[in-house]
Amino acid sequence: MSSVFHRIPKRHLPVAVKGDGMYIFDRDGKRYIDGYAGGACVSCLGHSQQEVIDAIRHQVGEMAFFHAGMFTSEPLEELASILTTDAPEGLTRVFFTNSGSEAVETAIMMARQYFVEVGDPRRKKVIGRRSSYHGAGLTGLSVGYQVARRTPFEDISPSVFHISPCYEYRGRLEGETPEQYGLRTANELEQAILGLGPESVMAFVAETVTGTTSGATPPVPGYFKRIRDICDKYGVLLILDEVFCGLGRTGTLHACEQDGVAPDFLTFAKGIAAGYQPIGATMVNQKIYDAIVGGSGTFKGGYTYSGHATACAAAVAVQKILRAPGFLDHVKATGNVLAAQLKDRFAQHPHVGDIRGRGMLMTLELVENRETKAPFPAALGLSSKIYQSAQAKGLITHAQSGTVDGHVGDHVVICPPLIAAQENIETITSLLSEAIAIALEDVRAKAA
Numbered sequence: 001m002s003s004v005f006h007r008i009p010k011r012h013l014p015v016a017v018k019g020d021g022m023y024i025f026d027r028d029g030k031r032y033i034d035g036y037a038g039g040a041c042v043s044c045l046g047h048s049q050q051e052v053i054d055a056i057r058h059q060v061g062e063m064a065f066f067h068a069g070m071f072t073s074e075p076l077e078e079l080a081s082i083l084t085t086d087a088p089e090g091l092t093r094v095f096f097t098n099s100g101s102e103a104v105e106t107a108i109m110m111a112r113q114y115f116v117e118v119g120d121p122r123r124k125k126v127i128g129r130r131s132s133y134h135g136a137g138l139t140g141l142s143v144g145y146q147v148a149r150r151t152p153f154e155d156i157s158p159s160v161f162h163i164s165p166c167y168e169y170r171g172r173l174e175g176e177t178p179e180q181y182g183l184r185t186a187n188e189l190e191q192a193i194l195g196l197g198p199e200s201v202m203a204f205v206a207e208t209v210t211g212t213t214s215g216a217t218p219p220v221p222g223y224f225k226r227i228r229d230i231c232d233k234y235g236v237l238l239i240l241d242e243v244f245c246g247l248g249r250t251g252t253l254h255a256c257e258q259d260g261v262a263p264d265f266l267t268f269a270k271g272i273a274a275g276y277q278p279i280g281a282t283m284v285n286q287k288i289y290d291a292i293v294g295g296s297g298t299f300k301g302g303y304t305y306s307g308h309a310t311a312c313a314a315a316v317a318v319q320k321i322l323r324a325p326g327f328l329d330h331v332k333a334t335g336n337v338l339a340a341q342l343k344d345r346f347a348q349h350p351h352v353g354d355i356r357g358r359g360m361l362m363t364l365e366l367v368e369n370r371e372t373k374a375p376f377p378a379a380l381g382l383s384s385k386i387y388q389s390a391q392a393k394g395l396i397t398h399a400q401s402g403t404v405d406g407h408v409g410d411h412v413v414i415c416p417p418l419i420a421a422q423e424n425i426e427t428i429t430s431l432l433s434e435a436i437a438i439a440l441e442d443v444r445a446k447a448a
Helices: 037-041 050-062 074-085 100-117 138-143 147-156 178-196 223-234 255-259 286-294 309-322 327-346 382-392 422-447
Strands: 016-020 023-026 031-034 091-097 125-129 161-163 201-207 237-241 265-268 280-285 352-358 361-366 398-401 410-414
Touching: 031 422, 050 309, 074 091, 074 280, 074 309, 091 100, 091 286, 100 138, 100 201, 100 237, 100 265, 100 280, 100 286, 125 138, 125 178, 138 147, 161 178, 178 201, 178 223, 201 223, 223 237, 223 255, 280 286, 309 327, 327 352, 327 361, 327 422, 361 382, 361 422, 382 398, 382 410, 382 422, 410 422
Parallel strands: 125 161, 125 201, 201 237, 237 265
Antiparallel strands: 016 023, 023 031, 091 280, 265 280, 352 361, 361 410, 398 410
């Protein structure tokens, strides 16, 4: 009997014992192809990158850890240098955390401290978006809007105002161009700032491409440029969360490159060390760094393991691979294959309403009726059945409910390791098609 408090205690979990490239093996010898990069879009380099393993072994042999508030270390300095060399404009400093949740919280804390340091303490309000996810801590749950997770904690969470997401499939009106929709949706931010009082708003937080809450949902053209303009107009800091979509996942190092914007803060985690060590990071605009250093001189946040030397050594090895000649070209090409395979198999599927995403981060949204976009009733548990049938067939994927409003709607996220070859993509899409067919048959039987 297990003494572990598992996240979903009632779910039977196989025991993973080995990872090899695109595959995970359990204790019984069953092989699973990884369609979800380590189970949370983390393992971007698969499960057996020898360069990363060697880097960890070497660092542990030299010095596993010492508090970064007392000593800096060579891997810490090297990693910061790598990340800032090709960062979006103005992001010249990086603060390390242990997770994406901590990276987002750090950005929000720094935003608040910045305004205190520059003598504008009235700015304390944060605006987020519905259908978003920014971490499992109270701050992240408050700024995000994943209903199932945040509901039990709403009474003790910081107050955050939310606007509509950029969710073209369900938000764009008939006769409205994608650009017009993006402008209309982005303008909600200006309305919210004016309603709350421009002098009181400190930050707007958004995922550049969303992760799991509504599935991989990219912004429409021009959306983030308008968001950036609004933030600049009212002196609001822009925090882009790329914990899920950053560091090569969308075909460029940073997803916001493709939208032509540079935020004041950029957060990432999953792709930084590819799951070989836990680490996250918050990239910071120089003006914010200067205000804190020139003011109190100390950032008031931070964590014991921030800048952990072994984690940084792993991340250095991973980042060098991501930046190697031809690697991102491979990701772009494989992303095109993934999109084409999904469209070939599911574009005419009677229960797939939308196929969306960017690069190697894609989503299928399941609907009961394609014409009306009506979702399946939540009680049927379609997403759970897809997950279970996929695992039974040896496919690791992610299926989630609550896509539409936090209660109804089902989607599947497909984000395999970035090392995937065309034959791996073909296997993943084929197994996913079979898993969806089995789940739909089960749902129909239950509904009958």
